[in-house]
Amino acid sequence: MKHYDDVDVLIMAAGTGSRMNLDVKKQWLTLCGQPLFSYVARMFQALGFTSITLVMHEDDLARAQGVLHAQGLDAIRLVAGGPDRQTSVRNGLLACVRTIVLVHDAARPFLCEEDVRAVIARGRATGAATLGHAVRDTLVKAERETIVARVDREQLYQLQTPQVFRRELLQRAHDEALRAGAVATDDTSVVERLGCVVEIVGGAAHNLKITEPSDQLFLAMWEAVQCGSD
Ligand SMILES: Nc1ccn([C@@H]2O[C@H](COP(=O)(O)OP(=O)(O)OP(=O)(O)O)[C@@H](O)[C@H]2O)c(=O)n1
């Protein structure tokens, strides 16, 4: 059973995707015939979420509106992002009114329902939870591409999204970070600055973020499996 009426979903899609080195921003790459941002928005709608806000680059708002409309996704709100992810999340928070906020990257389209359910359950219970995956490769520290030290991976995780928070806490954390001029790459870091504990929920390894050109291979593989194309 799905009970998501206490959750505002923020889908982050306002970046420039500089590490992809493409002419197109990565959220416009297609998966199963749809741009990543609408693929992800549709997925959350299909899971039963009723408040979904898509944070897009301001240059893309009109075009994104057209895509959402053409796909019958008019219920999804559009908000302009900012120059960094933290500002984009803060802009998105202005559209949130519910008890819980779930923040997800449009660049992570390979999310499964089980992980969404698990991280929401922990976020509701503790106030702050994130999906993450234990590091599984051998880790080292290097200088000038030469190994100088070994790093014990025992306690290391790669954080993913969704990240789920009590809205009041996330808002307070962003207000405080703005006041202090603190910049972070994710929202757990923003919340930790308040001294809050964030719980990690083990997520699927395949919930990876499209970041570098070679990650397009995963889009092709997912499409072949999920959409039946060859
Ligand atoms: N100003 C920004 C920057 C990032 N994001 C979003 O946050 C997610 C994760 O960020 P990242 O992978 O770093 O995306 P980009 O900033 O676009 O990539 P890059 O760092 O390579 O430029 C992406 O879905 C991206 O669109 C955002 O909404 N607003």
Ligand SMILES: C[C@](O)(CO)[C@H](O)COP(=O)(O)O
């Ligand atoms: C939020 C995030 O996806 C968690 O892994 C990540 O921090 C986004 O920013 P990054 O600069 O790509 O690490």
